[in-house]
Amino acid sequence: MKNVLIVDDQATIRQILSLILRDDFCLSEAVDVSSALLQMQLLKPDAIVLDIMMPGIMNGYQLCEKIKQDPALADIYVLFLTARAQVTDQEKGWAMGANAYFVKPFSPLELSRHLTHALHLN
Amino acid sequence: MANTALYDSLPPEVLQALWHSSLYGIAAINNQGFVIAVNPTFERCTGISQAEALGWTEDDFNLALLATPVRECKRVEVAVEGLHALYYLRVRAGATPQNSIAVKLQHIAEVLREPLASIYGFTELLLTQDYDKQTRTDLTSTLLNQVELMSNLINEQLDVRKINK
Incomplete structure (x- = not known):
């Protein structure tokens, strides 16, 4: 089973993602970038569902950039899931190397199908 | 990283005077990445009050600056206790703050x-x-x-x- 790391400070969003993804993926969760980095040291995920605005020194953009600049991590599929809906926000996400960009509110089913397809689980 | 020797050598009242009289708008970011202070020039230049800006993340801060007539914005990391970064900014000549x-x-x-x-x-x-x-x-x-x-x-x-x- 592919590993997916959910990084979001909102417990309800983590719960929704967990409910829809738990049958198809091995899940882990983090509430901010610092704990996400710790989780990634324990187990490199195949994909990250990543919020942008979170408490702490680093935000989602910075984590994505860090991942994509590290040859050992660059192949992790980064899916942004964020309330930042402006075109400039999305452009910044793509510039940081994001593989997908979902804006809240979102369809959990669509996100699940997207991840399944992206990780070639069909 | 900015050289902090100068800051350390200045008495607090001098720093206070510089903060209040600077021609540059200045915003201070703490170690947790949140805005903790902006100076009066910043408020005049941007139309954003300190009360509004307090608690913003750096992302919120940068987003808010997009709607202001800021011409130059420089971010400097600092090693002063409790502070992580300072933003210095200037506005376009003749520009007035937009409604935010x-x-x-x-x-x-x-x-x-x-x-x-x-x-x-x-x-x-x-x-x-x-x-x-x-x-x-x-x-x-x-x-x-x-x-x-x-x-x-x-x-x-x-x-x-x-x-x-």
């Missing part, structure tokens, strides 16, 4: 999208997934809490008096 309503509305939209995402998500799960009775009850209860949260946020964020401030 657009920025506020964008911020409000982002705040409201969070509970809306939960409402959308839990509703879709309840409609499409086969959960036992207890799980359905729990999810419905959480859904209701999110509706209440959203209602409170609307009352709080969409107060016209606050938006027009």
Whole structure:
């Protein structure tokens, strides 16, 4: 089973993602970038569902950039899931190397199908 | 990293005077990445008051600057206790601060999208997934809490008096 790391400070969003993804993926969760980095040291995920605005020194953009600049991590599929809906926000996400960009509110089913397809689980 | 020897050698009252009289707008970011202070020039240049800016993340801060007539903005990392970075900025000659309503509305939209995402998500799960009775009850209860949260946020964020401030 592919590993997916959910990084979001909102417990309800983590719960929704967990409910829809738990049958198809091995899940882990983090509430901010610092704990996400710790989780990634324990187990490199195949994909990250990543919020942008979170408490702490680093935000989602910075984590994505860090991942994509590290040859050992660059192949992790980064899916942004964020309330930042402006075109400039999305452009910044793509510039940081994001593989997908979902804006809240979102369809959990669509996100699940997207991840399944992206990780070639069909 | 900026050389902090100069700062250390200046008495607090001199630093205070520089902060208040600087021709540059200055914003201070703490170690947790939040705005903790802006100087009077910053308020005049941008139309953003210190009360509004306090507690913004650097991302919020940069987003807000987009709607201001800032011409130059420089970020400097500092090693002063409790501080992580300082922003220095200047405005275009002759420019006046724009009304920051657009920025506020964008911020409000982002705040409201969070509970809306939960409402959308839990509703879709309840409609499409086969959960036992207890799980359905729990999810419905959480859904209701999110509706209440959203209602409170609307009352709080969409107060016209606050938006027009």
